[in-house]
């Protein structure tokens with residue numbers, strides 16, 4: 001069943017790549033809150049997220065994002081400004097400083113300087129602003145990625161495997177940050193385990209089928225059958241919770257950053 005106001009509504013949507021179905025035609029809805037998307041390497045998570053980000057078109061069927069039909073150019077234009085998408089790898093940014101990276105995103109999102117400064121502060125990046133992205137510890141680097149993704153205060157945020165390469169403790173510290181990025185957040189990961197217990201809904205993608213797990217709080221839940229859904233009315237989604245970024249331990253982040261920069265300065269690399 002699709003909630004009254006859904007961030008993502010797919011109707012008979014199918015996604016193909018490399019000559020096979022990554023998502024067989026299906027109907028489903030993802031409303032406000034955090035949805036986890038787990039699937040093995042090559043299952044099609046990145047392709048599906050890129051489709052939600054409107055970078056790719058579905059092979060068949062219709063996709064509505066934030067109440068806009070992505071099948072027409074007016075809907076596409078309207079919705080793109082309201083999406084924040086962080087791909088799995090953004091190593092192309094490694095040579096940029098944190099503030100350059102966030103400003104670059106802000107330029108394309110038509111966001112002004114005060115908002116850039118505000119987002120750097122909001123993600124506890126003021127101290128790291130002049131540091132090169134490639135030299136940052138993974139968690140601070142992810143914060144920079146999240147800042148660039150959210151500089152325009154999107155309504156829907158799509159994160160492709162954001163915790164890859166992070167230690168469990170660092171990932172756990174960032175969970176409350178991820179939960180409050182936007183009214184609707186979709187987070188992909190290779191396994192359901194790291195997503196269980198804090199996502200509001202948990203899906204798996206395997207062999208072209210998207211399946212919702214019965215209980216996201218359960219550590220190793222058994223998959224259910226394909227989703228059964230019905231059309232939802234168009235319209236903006238409501239804010240799920242206040243968009244406040246909790247910072248669990250800012251001194252620890254600053255310490256890690258200083259250590260990384262010192263190590264980089266000594267020529268040892270990070």
Ligand SMILES: Nc1ncnc2c1ncn2[C@@H]1O[C@H](COP(=O)(O)OP(=O)(O)OP(=O)(O)O)[C@@H](O)[C@H]1O
Pocket residue numbers: 017018019022039040041042043044045046047048190
């Ligand atoms: N450039 C490409 N050309 C053709 N087929 C591709 C291409 N990139 C990916 N594919 C196909 O799409 C499938 C899904 O890739 P995708 O990156 O979406 O999966 P994923 O679940 O995100 O995996 P990963 O975690 O490895 O990124 C791959 O298994 C491959 O068959």
